[in-house]
Structure formats: C-alpha cells, structure tokens
Amino acid sequence: MSALCARLSSASRPSSPLAAHSGSRRVLTALVARLRGAGAMVRGRISRLLVRDVRFPTSLGGHGSDAMHADPDYSAAYVVIETDAEDGLKGYGITFTLGKGTEVVVCAVNALAHHVLNKDLKDIVGDFRGFYRQLASDGQLRWLGPEKGVVHLATAAILNAVWDLWAKQEGKPVWKLLVDMDPRMLVSCIDFRYITDVLTEEDALEILQKGQVGKREREEQMLAQGYPAYTTSCAWLGYSDDTLKQLCTQALKDGWTRFKVKVGADLQDDERRCQLIRDVIGPEKTLMMDANQRWDVPEAVEWMSKLAKFKPLWIEEPTSPDDILGHATISKALVPLGIGVATGEQCHNRVIFKQLLQAKALQFLQIDSCRLGSINENLSVLLMAKKFEIPVCPHAGGVGLCELVQHLIIFDYISVSASLKNRMCEYVDHLHEHFKYPVMIQQASYMPPKDAGYSTEMKEESVKKHQYPDGDVWKKLLAAQEN
Numbered sequence: 001m002s003a004l005c006a007r008l009s010s011a012s013r014p015s016s017p018l019a020a021h022s023g024s025r026r027v028l029t030a031l032v033a034r035l036r037g038a039g040a041m042v043r044g045r046i047s048r049l050l051v052r053d054v055r056f057p058t059s060l061g062g063h064g065s066d067a068m069h070a071d072p073d074y075s076a077a078y079v080v081i082e083t084d085a086e087d088g089l090k091g092y093g094i095t096f097t098l099g100k101g102t103e104v105v106v107c108a109v110n111a112l113a114h115h116v117l118n119k120d121l122k123d124i125v126g127d128f129r130g131f132y133r134q135l136a137s138d139g140q141l142r143w144l145g146p147e148k149g150v151v152h153l154a155t156a157a158i159l160n161a162v163w164d165l166w167a168k169q170e171g172k173p174v175w176k177l178l179v180d181m182d183p184r185m186l187v188s189c190i191d192f193r194y195i196t197d198v199l200t201e202e203d204a205l206e207i208l209q210k211g212q213v214g215k216r217e218r219e220e221q222m223l224a225q226g227y228p229a230y231t232t233s234c235a236w237l238g239y240s241d242d243t244l245k246q247l248c249t250q251a252l253k254d255g256w257t258r259f260k261v262k263v264g265a266d267l268q269d270d271e272r273r274c275q276l277i278r279d280v281i282g283p284e285k286t287l288m289m290d291a292n293q294r295w296d297v298p299e300a301v302e303w304m305s306k307l308a309k310f311k312p313l314w315i316e317e318p319t320s321p322d323d324i325l326g327h328a329t330i331s332k333a334l335v336p337l338g339i340g341v342a343t344g345e346q347c348h349n350r351v352i353f354k355q356l357l358q359a360k361a362l363q364f365l366q367i368d369s370c371r372l373g374s375i376n377e378n379l380s381v382l383l384m385a386k387k388f389e390i391p392v393c394p395h396a397g398g399v400g401l402c403e404l405v406q407h408l409i410i411f412d413y414i415s416v417s418a419s420l421k422n423r424m425c426e427y428v429d430h431l432h433e434h435f436k437y438p439v440m441i442q443q444a445s446y447m448p449p450k451d452a453g454y455s456t457e458m459k460e461e462s463v464k465k466h467q468y469p470d471g472d473v474w475k476k477l478l479a480a481q482e483n
Contacts, residue, residue: 044087054462078458090457092454158374163374187205198384292317301334311338314364367394367408
C-alpha cells in the first residue's frame with residue numbers, strides 16, 4: 001500500500017499550477033490581506049504532513065450498530081501538519097471511517113500532500129477559495145470523484161488540519177475565529193462553483209451581514225447556555241430491552257429531552273422498541289428515528305406510516321443519500337403525518353444539498369464536518385439552508401465528529417441562522433476520552449469550546465495504542481485472530 005501511495009502521489013502532481021481564475025485570485029488575495037490587517041497572526045511555511053490510520057475496534061465495546069453497519073470499527077485518518085514557525089504549533093485534522101478502507105483514505109491524503117507542503121499558511125488562508133479548489137480539483141485525482149468519495153474525505157482531513165492550525169495561531173477556537181471574521185472574509189473561503197443558481201456571493205454576503213445584528217447577544221447566550229443537543233447513545237440496534245430502559249432512564253435524569261432511536265431492520269422489533277422508549281421518556285419528549293439508508297422509497301413510506309403513532313419528529317436517512325427525488329417523494333408522503341425527513345450526513349458535497357433543498361426533499365438538514373470539504377464547503381451549505389429556511393441539525397458521533405461539528409453549529413446560530421427553533425446537534429457519548437479537548441455537555445447542551453483550534457487533537461498515547469496495524473491494541477487483536 002505504501003508503494004501504491006507513493007506512485008499515486010507522484011502521478012497526481014500537476015505539470016503546471018492551477019491557472020483558472022488567477023487574476024481574480026490575485027484581487028481576492030489583496031482584498032483579504034486588507035481585511036486581515038497589518039497585525040495578522042498567520043505565519044509559517046508548512047514543512048511536514050503526517051497521516052495515521054487510527055482505529056477503535058468494536059470488540060473493545062462502546063460502539064453502537066445500526067440497520068446497515070453491523071460491526072463498525074470506528075476509525076479516522078488522522079492528519080498532522082507542521083510549519084517552520086518558531087511557535088511550534090501543529091494543525092490536526094481528521095476524517096471519520098468505519099475501519100476497513102481507512103488505509104485508502106490515508107493513501108489519498110498522501111496523494112494530495114504536495115498541494116500543501118512548502119506552502120505559506122498566510123498564502124493558503126489569503127486565498128482559501130483557490131486553495132480549496134486546488135485540493136478538490138486536482139487534474140487527475142478529481143476523476144476519482146469529483147468532490148466525493150475517498151479523495152473528498154482526504155480533502156476534508158487536510159483542510160480540517162489547516163483550520164485547526166489557523167485558529168491556534170489566532171489564539172481562538174474555530175467557532176470564535178468564524179464569528180469574529182468579516183463577512184467578506186468568510187465569503188472568500190467558499191467555492192461557489194455549481195451552486196450560483198441557488199446561492200451567489202452577493203446572497204451569501206447579504207445573509208452574513210444581516211447576521212451581524214444581535215450577534216453579540218447570541219454569543220453571550222451560547223457561552224451561558226450552550227447549544228441544544230440530542231442523544232443517540234440510548235437506542236442503538238442490538239441493545240437489550242433492559243439496556244434501553246436503563247439508558248433512557250439515566251438520560252432523563254441527566255437532563256436529556258431529545259432522543260434518537262435506530263430503526264429499519266425489523267418492523268415488529270422497531271414497534272416494540274419505540275413503544276418501550278416512549279413509555280420511558282413519555283409523550284412530551286422529542287423522539288427521532290434513523291434508518292441509515294435501509295429502505296427503498298415505497299418501503300420507507302410504508303414503514304414510517306406504521307411508526308407514525310410514536311410521534312417521531314423526523315426519519316433520518318430513509319433511503320439512499322443520492323436519491324434526491326426519492327427523498328422528495330418520502331417527504332411529500334410523511335409531512336402530512338407530522339414526520340419530517342432528515343438527511344445529509346453522507347451527502348457527497350454542496351451540490352447534493354443544493355438539489356435536496358431545491359426539491360423540497362428534506363425538512364431537517366444534517367451537515368457533517370468530515371464528509372464535506374471541511375469548513376469551506378460546510379459554510380456554503382449553512383448559507384443555503386438559511387436561504388431556504390431549513391433548520392440545520394448536524395450529524396455527530398463517530399471519532400471526533402462531536403468535537404468538530406460543535407464549532408460549526410455554534411457559529412451557525414451566532415452568525416447565520418439566529419434561530420434555535422427545531423434545531424439541535426447530535427451527541428453520542430463515546431471515544432471523547434481519546435481527545436485532548438473533548439466536548440463539554442451541560443444540561444444536554446454543547447458548551448462552546450474555549451481552547452484554541454478545532455478540538456481535533458487526539459492524545460498521542462491513544463493514537464499510538466490504536467494505530468493500525470502496529471499499535472498495541474491491534475497487535476494483540478490480530479495475534480489473537482491468528483491463534
């Protein structure tokens with residue numbers, strides 16, 4: 001695999017630099033430089049990029065399963081970038097995987113590394129739109145996408161590391177970096193290609209400028225109260241009835257009022273489990289359902305018609321994430337029953353979100369911090385959701401997804417949506433102990449991070465133990481399997 005990575009990395013180097021829109025990029029860079037001011041903190045040339053395959057095996061416990069992913073090894077391609085700056089700060093980025101295939105993402109990161117190495121960080125953030133497009137539109141690697149699949153996951157990991165480093169150099173958590181940023185600077189980070197029929201630069205700037213009104217008060221509200229969350233930890237498939245009851249009861253005691261249950265494997269079992277959960281949490285608490293892409297379109301409508309009696313707020317991922325018209329058909333059938341459709345965690349890119357919004361195919365939009373092209377692409381989706389007035393309820397869990405997406409949704413409330421109506425962020429209570437700056441939940445709400453960066457840095461001890469296949473955890477497991 002290492003030899004393949006080396007060949008891919010060499011083969012994907014362009015013969016000439018990306019030339020498109022070079023004139024506009026120079027103008028944009030000059031504008032951004034003026035916006036940032038003479039005292040800009042960004043510094044250093046990127047001198048090293050390291051990527052590691054980190055996996056947390058199912059056999060150690062703590063992972064839930066769903067109707068489509070029965071035995072996940074929650075994993076991450078973990079990127080570290082270093083610069084020659086004297087401060088010694090590093091940027092950490094991740095993308096989430098389920099075990100097998102993580103090595104392919106690692107290979108893709110290495111194939112993209114030449115776009116990052118020896119670049120000045122100030123030049124990257126000074127033309128972040130151009131840098132994003134350079135990564136996402138590598139003249140050879142984009143054939144494997146474009147802007148989807150393994151290469152896009154790798155792009156997300158790299159860009160997440162860049163944002164982490166930028167925020168650390170500014171001495172701010174990412175959400176605060178974004179909140180304090182001039183609207184024109186935010187717009188300069190976004191690639192509007194393929195979405196200008198729905199969202200132009202002018203539209204985005206207008207939304208962000210309107211978001212300046214009341215921003216200070218909303219920031220103070222977030223710091224005092226946090227962003228509302230819901231829990232998925234109580235109702236994974238495979239949990240016994242006693243476990244479901246115990247976890248839901250404890251969650252109620254801990255202040256949780258919003259719960260999500262996995263469905264889709266067996267209708268009778270779903271009905272029994274949903275009734276059990278409703279009996280514990282009561283009729284007034286919010287319940288969501290998640291099928292993890294299990295059904296065909298007619299099956300989704302029929303199945304959810306029978307689960308409607310449990311009053312779910314939404315059904316999540318009822319069918320293939322690529323089926324925009326299928327989601328629209330499901331929405332048309334279920335909305336009269338009081339059930340919304342939520343999707344987005346496995347949508348490839350901003351174009352899919354654009355079409356879902358255009359087709360009125362979803363009532364709740366779920367961004368993911370590691371599947372889209374990092375913050376840059378997520379910004380465009382947040383702005384489109386605002387234009388269509390669709391609430392954003394991010395996907396989280398996995399490895400580090402809670403840590404990352406909290407920054408995006410807190411920024412969204414303060415600077416974009418200015419609303420908490422029908423909005424909440426997913427929370428899953430596992431693997432946070434492996435992060436240097438884990439999420440803080442108080443009264444079922446995400447408390448805004450205060451440490452500088454994107455909360456992406458993992459504990460080195462955890463990384464070494466769980467690195468595949470040479471970490472201590474995997475050496476023992478693989479040896480046991482051989483025996």
